[in-house]
Amino acid sequence: MQLDAEAAFFFSMIVTATQAQNDEKSVLIIGGGIAGLAAASKLGEAGFSVVVLEARNRIGGRILTQHDSSSDAAIEFGAEFIHGIAPEIWEPLQQYGAEVTEVEGESWCVTDKKLSPCKFFAQVDAMLDKMNDSQPDESFLTFLQRRFPNPNRDPELEEARQHAIGYVTGFNAADPGLVGTHWLAQGIRAEEKIEGQRAFRSKNGYEDLLNAFRKRIARRGVKVRTNTVVERVGWRRGRAEVMGHNGDDRVVLTASQVLVTLPLALLKAAPGQLGVVEFVPHLPKEKVESLEKLEMGQVVRVVLRFRHRFWETISPPNDQSKSLSNMSFLFTQDESFPTWWTTMPRKPPIITGWAPFRSAERLAALGRSSIVKKSLRTLANVLELNLKGLESWLEEACFHDWQNDPFSRGAYSYGKVDADGAQQSLSAPVENTLFFAGEATDTSGHNGTVHGAIASGYRAAEEMIYARST
Ligand SMILES: Cc1cc2nc3c(=O)[nH]c(=O)nc-3n(C[C@H](O)[C@H](O)[C@H](O)COP(=O)(O)OP(=O)(O)OC[C@H]3O[C@@H](n4cnc5c(N)ncnc54)[C@H](O)[C@@H]3O)c2cc1C
Structure with missing residues (x-):
């Protein structure tokens, strides 16, 4: 009976399989974040037939932009800053015709309750x-x-x-x-x-970069299947079978090359949880060891839109000639939200609170409304404002819980002590069948960034193209 049930299950998977990919030049990409899209564009350009499998109902992964209804400012839930002049970001943005602005303004510090320029x-x-x-x-x-x-x-x-x-x-x-x-x-x-100390934003936020890649992959015939959660990759040299589901439909796809762009925390997590992929057979020992040497950082960010830029009239107590009207960053000693920033040089009434590491761990245990309340309390406290007044000026609070999101399980990766070579080992192809990209696999020192993720996607695509040619 047990065997019958298993056979029936297997048969149902086969008959409901969305598509079987047997073409020699077909590749599957797991994950439609920026690394997956960058790889897809390069592979498409090289004449490969590419299918991207994305668990969420949207592409972009840890890039998620919305537009403020009143000011049309870009509100970022994930990546916001373009760090430096990395060609991986600037080239597609320029080709897309995006308007990019350098971050400007003054940095202020609150130390021992005293406000002063940093x-x-x-x-x-x-x-x-x-x-x-x-x-x-x-x-x-x-x-x-x-x-x-x-x-x-x-x-x-x-x-x-x-x-x-x-x-x-x-x-x-x-x-x-x-x-x-x-x-x-x-x-x-x-x-x-790459002049990484300079920071920029695109006019419509990171959505511009996503659109640039959307256009590229559409031109190159890349297929993107959203709402497709991969659960298992069965593989042997030259062939991989990717299984998962799209709603109630089972999905079974085969290809001779699969690119895995899963976030680090998903690669580290035990199978059986939503989003976590089981590899059969297991990934090689060196790859598992490299995962131990890398860690996923935690971040909670809250974007607050107020009725007006109330901070413009705040001055340091000992110098009324100065004000926070050109404030870009505010560094504090607050335990919950130590860092804040505005959208300078643009001036919508928007301010972002940033809670990394321990603050994020503490906040992640609270619900959305407690997190927003805590951010308001912090802001009132560090700027010595009346909390009730501040609350009454608040029009919107935007927040995405990356820690508890099953498809990211954290913010971005970093290397622990003795992690030398871990990214190289994590990124190394397995039997010319499984390939790896994603910010944690970048080997050029740019882990945890958008440009690092794109670089990893390009690198993996080149490895796949090379593997086919040999
Ligand atoms: C709050 C925050 C702020 C940041 N700020 C910046 C910044 O200012 N500047 C900067 O350069 N970088 C920033 N980053 C980092 C940057 O966003 C990431 O490095 C980059 O977007 C990672 O891209 P990726 O393609 O490697 O991963 P992801 O974007 O995570 O893509 C992986 C994709 O895989 C999908 N997936 C997961 N599981 C499955 C599954 N089982 N089946 C199918 N698909 C699956 C996910 O849904 C996701 O779309 C920030 C990140 C966060 C969270």
Whole structure:
């Protein structure tokens, strides 16, 4: 009886299979985030027949833009900043004709409840410069203790140390006790090459980049199947069978090459949970070991739209000639939302709260409305405003829970101590049949970014094209 049930199940899968792909030049891509789309465009251009399988009802993954109904400003739930002048982003945006603007404005700090222009950047840069990836690897916290101990608790040094930790947790969403200085130093070097200290936004947000890739893949005949959750990849050299479901329909597709672009946290998670893919046989030992060396950072961001830009009239207590009217960033010591930013140089009444690492872990346990309330309380507290007044000016709060989203399970990846080579090992093709892309597999030092994800997609596509030609 057991056998009959299994046979019936198997038969039902075959008959309801959406499509069987047997063409030699057919490839399947699991994941329609920017890495998958970049790979699809390159493979399409090379004459491959490409099908992208995407679990959500939309493409873009951790890129998700909405448009504010009153100001038409782009509201980002995931990626927002274009870091530097990476060609992977600029080339498609320029071809698409997008209007890109550099982030401008002043950075303000609230330290010990005192508001003042930030002065910590040079000191933090000097600290970070001391990380050396030709010496043994260590965690960022160990490095800080070893290189910048503060036995006498000098307040200035302590403040710089806290800002340095704030950079690592805020920018990299990383646990400073786990993240390796090698990974950080390599990332900083890579960013310097693309002027990564400069930041830009496209007029319609990252949606412009998605549209640029949408156009490219449509021109190249790439098929995208949304609402298609992959559950299992059975593989042997030269052939892979991808199984999943689209609503109630079973999906079974075969191809001689499959590109996996799943977020790191899904690759690390145990099968049997929504979104997690089981590989049969298991992925090779080296790949599983590389997963252990990488971690998924946590971030909660809340975008608040108010009736007006109330911060424009706020001045530091000792200098009424200045105000926050050109504020771009606000760095605080708040435990929940330490960092805030506006949309400068554009001036809609929108401000974003950023809660990385431990703050994100704490907030992720709360529901949406508690998170929004907490963000308002923080803002009222750090800017010494009346909470009730602030609440009454709020028109909209936007939030996406990336931690509890089964198809991301976190924000973006980082390398732990002794992670050297982990990205290379994670990205390596298996038997010229399984290929790997996604921000965590980028080998050029740009993990955790959109340009890193695109670079990984291009790299994987080239590997697939090369494998076919040999
Ligand atoms: C809050 C936040 C802010 C960020 N800010 C920035 C920023 O300012 N600048 C920057 O450069 N980067 C930023 N990033 C990082 C950037 O968004 C990512 O590095 C990049 O988008 C990752 O692209 P990807 O294609 O590798 O992964 P993803 O976009 O996650 O794509 C993977 C795709 O796989 C799909 N999938 C998952 N499971 C399955 C399954 N079982 N079957 C089928 N499909 C599946 C997912 O739905 C997803 O679409 C931010 C990220 C977050 C979360």
